[in-house]
Amino acid sequence: MHLARLRLRDFRNYARLDASFAPGFHLLLGDNAQGKTNLLEAIYLLATLRSFRGVGGAQMIRQDQRGYFIGATAVTQGDQDIRIYWSPQERRLSLNSQPVRRLVDYLGTIRAVVFCTEDLQLVKGTARVRRRFLDLLLSQTQPGYLALLQRYMQTLRSRNALLKRRDTAPAALESFSHELVRAGNELIRLRRELIPRLSPLARLAFRRIAPETEELALEYAPSVKTDFSVELAQARRREETFRATLVGPHRDDLRLLINGQPAAQFASEGQKRTLALSLKIAQAEYLAGIHGVAPLLLIDDVMGELDQKRRGGFLPLLERVHEQRGQVFMTCTDEHWPKELGLEPHRWEVRAGTLRPIS
Ligand SMILES: Nc1ncnc2c1ncn2[C@@H]1O[C@H](COP(=O)(O)OP(=O)(O)OP(=O)(O)O)[C@@H](O)[C@H]1O
Numbered sequence: 001m002h003l004a005r006l007r008l009r010d011f012r013n014y015a016r017l018d019a020s021f022a023p024g025f026h027l028l029l030g031d032n033a034q035g036k037t038n039l040l041e042a043i044y045l046l047a048t049l050r051s052f053r054g055v056g057g058a059q060m061i062r063q064d065q066r067g068y069f070i071g072a073t074a075v076t077q078g079d080q081d082i083r084i085y086w087s088p089q090e091r092r093l094s095l096n097s098q099p100v101r102r103l104v105d106y107l108g109t110i111r112a113v114v115f116c117t118e119d120l121q122l123v124k125g126t127a128r129v130r131r132r133f134l135d136l137l138l139s140q141t142q143p144g145y146l147a148l149l150q151r152y153m154q155t156l157r158s159r160n161a162l163l164k165r166r167d168t169a170p171a172a173l174e175s176f177s178h179e180l181v182r183a184g185n186e187l188i189r190l191r192r193e194l195i196p197r198l199s200p201l202a203r204l205a206f207r208r209i210a211p212e213t214e215e216l217a218l219e220y221a222p223s224v225k226t227d228f229s230v231e232l233a234q235a236r237r238r239e240e241t242f243r244a245t246l247v248g249p250h251r252d253d254l255r256l257l258i259n260g261q262p263a264a265q266f267a268s269e270g271q272k273r274t275l276a277l278s279l280k281i282a283q284a285e286y287l288a289g290i291h292g293v294a295p296l297l298l299i300d301d302v303m304g305e306l307d308q309k310r311r312g313g314f315l316p317l318l319e320r321v322h323e324q325r326g327q328v329f330m331t332c333t334d335e336h337w338p339k340e341l342g343l344e345p346h347r348w349e350v351r352a353g354t355l356r357p358i359s
């Protein structure tokens with residue numbers, strides 16, 4: 001899979017961009033604040049319809065303009081033509097000239113994994129960041145997952161709204177609880193199945209990078225210990241105090257352990273970075289394994305920060321991308337390309353919202 005063409009109109013600091021990309025490695029070089037990350041953001045948006053910076057659509061519209069447009073041709077089995085237009089008044093998404101009605105019909109057209117400094121939040125941040133990581137990976141690999149998650153979250157919101165009211169109608173609450181348990185149990189099952197598949201990949205990536213004596217383990221830490229339905233009933237009294245649903249997969253976590261100790265509290269800064277990187281490498285390898293094609297890798301600045309050993313952790317993944325004719329977009333202020341790879345990247349200069357090949 002690769003991105004053959006990209007068109008941007010009024011996206012961030014790009015008034016107009018028309019670019020073609022071959023499969024392989026693309027190095028985006030440029031000074032600070034020229035539009036390198038913005039370009040990765042646009043590509044990630046094509047894959048997930050979200051910004052990896054966690055911002056909404058309005059921030060991505062070029063200053064003083066009405067809306068942004070992203071057009072792309074993705075090459076998978078055949079060509080896929082994607083068009084996204086976003087303005088506060090109007091959102092349009094089409095795939096091969098057909099309007100996309102349900103997101104599930106679209107997601108998966110392009111798969112991407114981003115490596116950026118915010119990845120550190122996977123280790124340092126709250127459980128929400130790790131849940132989002134699991135949810136994204138499951139959405140990228142399990143056909144019904146996204147719809148299931150949406151159903152669960154919708155039911156959760158309705159149930160919480162009911163709990164906020166003075167006169168919680170018991171029958172309505174019962175019906176929401178029933179639906180919550182049904183969708184919730186399915187989420188728990190899929191998350192529980194994922195971890196033992198992901199864990200060895202993360203462990204291996206970590207082992208390639210970290211000192212030999214350090215061992216990484218991932219553990220699923222579900223909010224529900226044995227029976228969702230029973231535990232929800234048991235929490236009823238506390239729910240009256242807190243007026244919110246207190247147990248369920250919306251409270252799950254992914255436990256990260258280095259030599260058996262929780263990484264957030266015990267790991268050094270360097271270990272935390274290695275761990276975050278290993279999780280992302282595992283995500284990419286898992287996707288490549290399931291789909292038989294490597295996802296697009298979007299690497300923002302992190303190479304420069306990494307010493308040779310950590311960069312070495314990337315190499316097997318990059319080799320795989322090379323073999324499968326995938327694509328890597330990597331930004332740098334100066335060249336940190338891992339020469340160990342022996343592959344020549346396509347080099348581009350990014351300057352003030354323009355992109356120019358460097359010959
Ligand atoms: N909505 C917008 N409209 C116009 N310009 C924007 C918008 N959003 C961001 N910018 C500008 O885009 C520029 C480039 O941003 P970007 O984050 O891509 O830089 P970069 O090349 O990755 O720099 P660095 O090396 O510092 O990470 C910044 O100057 C920023 O002010």
Ligand SMILES: [Mg+2]
Binds near residue numbers: 036331
């Ligand atoms: Mg940047």
